[in-house]
Amino acid sequence: MSAVAATVEITPELVAEHGLSADEYALILKIMGREPNITELGVFSAMWSEHCSYKSSKIWLKTLPTDGPQVICGPGENAGVVDIGDGKAAVFKIESHNHPSFIEPYQGAATGVGGILRDVFTMGARPVANMNALRFGDPDHPKTRHLVSGVVAGIGGYGNCIGVPTVGGETEFHPAYNGNILVNAMTVGVADADRIFYSAAAGPGNPVVYVGSKTGRDGIHGATMASAEFAEDSEEKRPTVQVGDPFTEKLLLEACLELMATDAIVAIQDMGAAGLTSSGVEMASKGGVGVELELDKVPMRESGMTPYELMLSESQERMLMVLEPGREDEARAIFEKWELDFAVIGRVTETGRLVLKFHGETVGDIEVAPLVANAPEYERPWKPTPKPPVIAADELPASDDPIGALKTLLGGPHLSSRRWIWEQYDHMVMADTVQRPGGDAAVVRVHGSTRGLAITTDATPRYCLADPVEGGRQAVAEAWRNLTAVGAMPLAITNNLNFGNPEKPHIMGQLAGCVTGMGEACRALDFPVVSGNVSLYNETSGEAILPTPVVGGLGLIENLERTARLAIPADGLDLVLIGETSGWLGASLYLRDIVGREDGAPPPVDLATEKHNGDFVRGLITAGRIAACHDLSDGGLLVAVAEMTMAGGIGAEISGPPEDVPLAGWLFGEDQARYLIACADGASVVAEAAKSGVPANIVGRSGGNALTVAESHTISVGELRRCHEDWFPSYMARP
Amino acid sequence: MRSAVIVFPGSNCDRDAQVALNAAFGRPPTMIWHGEATLPPHDLIVLPGGFSYGDYLRSGAMAAQSPVLRALRDEVERGVLVLGICNGFQVLTEAGILPGVLMRNAALKFVCRDVELIVETSASPFTRGYEAGQVLTIPVAHHDGNYFADAATLDRLEGEGRIAFRYASDDNPNGSARNIAGILNDRGNVLGMMPHPERAVDPLHCGTDGRAMFAGLMEALAA
Numbered sequence: 016m017s018a019v020a021a022t023v024e025i026t027p028e029l030v031a032e033h034g035l036s037a038d039e040y041a042l043i044l045k046i047m048g049r050e051p052n053i054t055e056l057g058v059f060s061a062m063w064s065e066h067c068s069y070k071s072s073k074i075w076l077k078t079l080p081t082d083g084p085q086v087i088c089g090p091g092e093n094a095g096v097v098d099i100g101d102g103k104a105a106v107f108k109i110e111s112h113n114h115p116s117f118i119e120p121y122q123g124a125a126t127g128v129g130g131i132l133r134d135v136f137t138m139g140a141r142p143v144a145n146m147n148a149l150r151f152g153d154p155d156h157p158k159t160r161h162l163v164s165g166v167v168a169g170i171g172g173y174g175n176c177i178g179v180p181t182v183g184g185e186t187e188f189h190p191a192y193n194g195n196i197l198v199n200a201m202t203v204g205v206a207d208a209d210r211i212f213y214s215a216a217a218g219p220g221n222p223v224v225y226v227g228s229k230t231g232r233d234g235i236h237g238a239t240m241a242s243a244e245f246a247e248d249s250e251e252k253r254p255t256v257q258v259g260d261p262f263t264e265k266l267l268l269e270a271c272l273e274l275m276a277t278d279a280i281v282a283i284q285d286m287g288a289a290g291l292t293s294s295g296v297e298m299a300s301k302g303g304v305g306v307e308l309e310l311d312k313v314p315m316r317e318s319g320m321t322p323y324e325l326m327l328s329e330s331q332e333r334m335l336m337v338l339e340p341g342r343e344d345e346a347r348a349i350f351e352k353w354e355l356d357f358a359v360i361g362r363v364t365e366t367g368r369l370v371l372k373f374h375g376e377t378v379g380d381i382e383v384a385p386l387v388a389n390a391p392e393y394e395r396p397w398k399p400t401p402k403p404p405v406i407a408a409d410e411l412p413a414s415d416d417p418i419g420a421l422k423t424l425l426g427g428p429h430l431s432s433r434r435w436i437w438e439q440y441d442h443m444v445m446a447d448t449v450q451r452p453g454g455d456a457a458v459v460r461v462h463g464s465t466r467g468l469a470i471t472t473d474a475t476p477r478y479c480l481a482d483p484v485e486g487g488r489q490a491v492a493e494a495w496r497n498l499t500a501v502g503a504m505p506l507a508i509t510n511n512l513n514f515g516n517p518e519k520p521h522i523m524g525q526l527a528g529c530v531t532g533m534g535e536a537c538r539a540l541d542f543p544v545v546s547g548n549v550s551l552y553n554e555t556s557g558e559a560i561l562p563t564p565v566v567g568g569l570g571l572i573e574n575l576e577r578t579a580r581l582a583i584p585a586d587g588l589d590l591v592l593i594g595e596t597s598g599w600l601g602a603s604l605y606l607r608d609i610v611g612r613e614d615g616a617p618p619p620v621d622l623a624t625e626k627h628n629g630d631f632v633r634g635l636i637t638a639g640r641i642a643a644c645h646d647l648s649d650g651g652l653l654v655a656v657a658e659m660t661m662a663g664g665i666g667a668e669i670s671g672p673p674e675d676v677p678l679a680g681w682l683f684g685e686d687q688a689r690y691l692i693a694c695a696d697g698a699s700v701v702a703e704a705a706k707s708g709v710p711a712n713i714v715g716r717s718g719g720n721a722l723t724v725a726e727s728h729t730i731s732v733g734e735l736r737r738c739h740e741d742w743f744p745s746y747m748a749r750p
Numbered sequence: 751m752r753s754a755v756i757v758f759p760g761s762n763c764d765r766d767a768q769v770a771l772n773a774a775f776g777r778p779p780t781m782i783w784h785g786e787a788t789l790p791p792h793d794l795i796v797l798p799g800g801f802s803y804g805d806y807l808r809s810g811a812m813a814a815q816s817p818v819l820r821a822l823r824d825e826v827e828r829g830v831l832v833l834g835i836c837n838g839f840q841v842l843t844e845a846g847i848l849p850g851v852l853m854r855n856a857a858l859k860f861v862c863r864d865v866e867l868i869v870e871t872s873a874s875p876f877t878r879g880y881e882a883g884q885v886l887t888i889p890v891a892h893h894d895g896n897y898f899a900d901a902a903t904l905d906r907l908e909g910e911g912r913i914a915f916r917y918a919s920d921d922n923p924n925g926s927a928r929n930i931a932g933i934l935n936d937r938g939n940v941l942g943m944m945p946h947p948e949r950a951v952d953p954l955h956c957g958t959d960g961r962a963m964f965a966g967l968m969e970a971l972a973a
Contacts, residue, residue: 171860175891176801178762262760262804354759441862441891443946444799446766449954460954575954 023053033060039391046385054323054371054379059386061289061327062296065551068390071517072549075530079544080537085506086545087208093134093285094204095545096211097507099571103461104208105468106140109148109201109511109567111550115256116198120165121172124198125259128173129331131202133285136268137334139212139275140204143445144459145174147184147200148472148511148565152193154428154746159188162196164747169259170200171439176261177268180448181440182457185472188428194555199511199548201567203470205461212275214284214294215301216337216363221281223295223306223361224343226350227267227333231316233257234290234329263332263355270353271334279342286333292326294335296369300387305364310373314356322371322378337363397523403481406606406615408598408680417653417682418728420609422738424650424683425657427608431742453662454581455500455646458572467572469503475649476561478617481602483525487532487564488620492687493648494568495540499629500646500690502578502636503570505540510547510566515559517551525562526551533564539622542568579636579644579692582662583717588642589697590667590715592652593704594628594689598672598680604649605683618685625688631709632690635700643693653682653724655691656715660722661736669715671725682724693717751971753779753794756822758813763799763835763948770948771796774964784816793971794831795822797838799891799946809852809894810840819845831875831967832940836892839932839942848935848942849907850899855892856925862891864956866918867931867945871911874934876941879966886915886959888945890923895944897926897933904928914941 023029030040033056043051043059051059061067069076081089087104088096094108112127128145135142147170152159174181179202216223234257274280282302284294291313299306310325320328338346343359350357364370369386371379414420424430437452449467450458456471473493479486491508498505510533515522537543553560572578600606601615635641643663647655653669660667672681694700697713704711723729753771757764764781771779771794779796782789789795802813813819819841826832826847834842842848855861867888869880880886899907904927907913915932922929924944932943947960 168859175860175862175893176760176762176804178800260804262801262806265760265762265801438863439860441860443862443889443891443949443956444762444766446769446949446952446955 025050025053025056033057034064035060039063042389046382046389052379054326055381057323057327058292058379058381061292062386063390066288067293069549070391070393071395071551072512072526073392074394075527078530079534081543081545083541083543086543088211089545090547092213093137095507095509096138097545097569098208099461099468101464102208104206104211105203105569106135106138106206107201107203107509107567107569108134108546109199109509109565110134110548111511111513112198112200113195113513113550113553116166117196119256120162121169122256122258124166124169125173126257126331127198127200128170129259129261129264130287131200132177132179132264133287135202135204136271137212137283137285138206139210140206141272142179142202142204143447144203144457144470145179145181145200146457146470146472146567148474149184149186150192150197150563151188152196153190154188156193160747166198167436167439173259173261175441177265178444180442180444182442182448182459182470183452186433186436189561191561194558195553195560197513197560197563199565201472201509203468203569212280212283214282214298216282216298216304216306217302218281219304219363219365221337221340221363222343222359223308223363224336224338224346225313225333225358225360226336227355228260228263228330229314229316229356230325230328230330232320232324232328235324235327257329257331259331266353266355267332267334270350270355273349274346277345279339279346281337281339283334283336286335288329290326290328290330291335296383296386298335298337299369299383305366305368305370305383306361307364307370307372308361310371312358312360314358322373326371395517395523396520397527398520399524400483400528403614403616406601408600408677408684411600411610411679413677414679417678417724418730420605420683421653421657424604424608424654425735426738426742428742429604429608430650430654432740433743434740435743435747449575450501450580455497456503458501458578460575465575467575467578469498469501469570469572471497471568472565473497474563474565476563477602477607477613479525479529479562479564481615481617483528483562484532485617485619486562487529488536488622489617489687490564490566491533491536491540491542492620492622492625494566495542496629496646498568498570499633500579500644502633503572505542505568505570507543507545508537508566508568510544510564512549513553513560513563513565514551515554522559529562529564536620536622540626577637577639579641581643581645581659583643583659583665583667583693584663585642586665586718588693588695588717589713590656590717591692591694591697591700591711592689592714593632593692593709593711594686595710596676596681596684596686596689598676598684599686600680600684603683603685605679618687620687628688628709631704631707632692635692641692641694645691647689647691648685651683651685652691657722657735659691659693660732661739664732665717666719666721666732667715667717668723751775751794751968752792753796754782754792755779755796755798756782756784756818758784758802758816760802760804761798761800763946767796767798767948770951770964773951775968782818784813784818787817787821789821789825792830794833794967795825797834797841799836799838802837802841808844810837810844813841814844823847826940829937829939833876834942835946835948836944839944840894842940842942847940848933849903850897852894853896853898854894855896860893861923862889863923864889865923865945866921868916868918870913870916873911874914874938874941875967875970876963877914877966878970879962885918887957888947888950888959889956890945892944895924895926897930899927907933910936915943
């Protein structure tokens, strides 16, 4: 071993600083058969971090369904791949950048976008759409506005520059995120179905090539940081946040796609969390081969970098690939044209070992199989969340001012227009955005065709907190419903599991419950999980976030002439409510923001009904029979109608409740599996629904320029719009 | 119609321009890499939107020093039509081919939305497909679109009929002086504009109000 490596003594403190437990270190000693040096310790630390190893969540993730006839590649690669017909595949994944975004919101969010884009184009796809799911703390918390403006600017700064439209997402506020915001970024790409690139290295002797940006000292220990709770001093971790360069990534994207059009690449892997360590180990492990790296050949941004730093740097916009022998010059010419670094830094070997050299000396030598196979996997103790009581709608005070409640909801932090956010994102570049932000799902045309991809991100954390299993089901069902509401056939999901500290049994119980519910819903709805990410330890000073399992759903629209939007397009249309309304107010937005209570069981999700109702609605849309469609979710029927009137600029009348449902439950209840559609001939839709066994009722009619409820409560569409549009810009402009 | 699109490192609306020109003219444009020092003969050259060189230093500043810009100047002198959209407009001002500068948006934020655009003159090959006073809906997407020039320059532009487009007075997305959205050079063969007409040629995307610009260019060259 070299002098460089031998100079650092491996003490118990150093092991602990690397986030490794005494038991884990004992296992390292056994695998190595000797004491590791500092570089090797760094490699183990990164690979066995929660972030890279999924050690707390893996046993639960294994319970999720990942197969289906549409699935080309499920979890385990850089991103999931599904068949979208016509010889094309959609490649997509969601990933969190929560911890870095809290510390440095602009760069944290920007590099989150950069990382997920790389995951997608590494597989040979051109990214066509970005989405995001954001959670911030209480709007009145002193840091919240700073975080909102930084995160939004960072997401926009990266996506706008690289030229991939950011077409939608969701943003919520809740005090539980005061110390831990969530920034989950999703990218969807399109590739030829027979030209997908994977990460398994092969062919001993083949060159291992480094391309992209130079390596600097940024982001060292990012993966370890993302695997621990925050304390008050978390901002001192700012140097562990990476810095993004979307311009370089644009060049890297074009250069990679250009090289991918040849057959020179054997395997390719982006350098994300844990940088060269993770990419080198993954490629060797997946291919069942060894890799020898000459670390002094890595292009460096600063002098004097040690092997330890080179292996753990999380500098952005870098890729590792294995080329076919003799193709180096051809590949080099492409990367040089795009003014990117290109360096042969090693080769594939038959040894099954990761061997690290530095100026000719061996500075690290680890057998790959046990490093990967022995990554800890914990069956952490968990405690199920106690079932909350069901709150009957008639237990709550009667609603005598539904319009006032509607204004509070639509004009408040939760449901107000997100225009302030999405106008900062170029949501039209690439000229294929068919449905812009603000609808149930974004719709992006498959370039050069008449088909489209529908994309949504969803989670209802307050349901997950009350009842994780039901909340997990609901997150999947809502994504499925949002895709259905634009006329898409839901294909698959990617998920981002954001939770607190898994070492606490009640937190682990939330994770276990949510994953259980998600699995049930995915199975029932033929909606498998093809990729995902887990973010744990979202706690500060012992306060955990709400359980937030974000679902990124993807659906296919066969004919873009046959889709639905939520805007009511004309006067005189029947408004038909599909699905059963019991007036469920437990864990609802109305209960929280109007009554002031955050309790009660969330609405149950009946998955068979969900599928039945949704298939019926999709059939109407693809048959071209409806004029508008909106799924019912937060805020229930009245919020849905209001959103449809605001989008179309045309008013509506809604009838009063059926006899057995109180007014508040009728208007604001959050019963699941419901849609509101606008159509010219409501009676025939109702009759057809009856034949199919789908509950459907005409509940109103479009027309005029006001929204009227039960003939007695009314508000103009203009006033609704003002109230809906005003909150966000006013909030951000507060002195 | 022989058209070309110049591609800088960091251009990202080059494909959008390519698709729009192909649809409008029935033949694909030549895609020209920024490193080219000479330009083959074309009737129309488009500088597309995006973030050339990351817009580092200033938007368009580094692209304005590209080899292809030297060649472009010669083409401008020869009267070839040049259309700079968004980042392309920024490049043209940085290169001094068009007067004025594009500063950071007044609200200091990137803005992407439809705007109402008023056609100020139909007396140019770019705008002959419209009528003066016509109101168009065309999207903008930029961080640095706040047009500024000294009062004398603005007066001259107005006096010479070189304002091609203005934002509707209640719909100025970036704080541009006198609501200016697009300007012509003194000879009328170069148009720079912040809004994206190439994004408005498809009813499924952002409407079709941009089509008449390309149709008008086709007529102008046929005439």
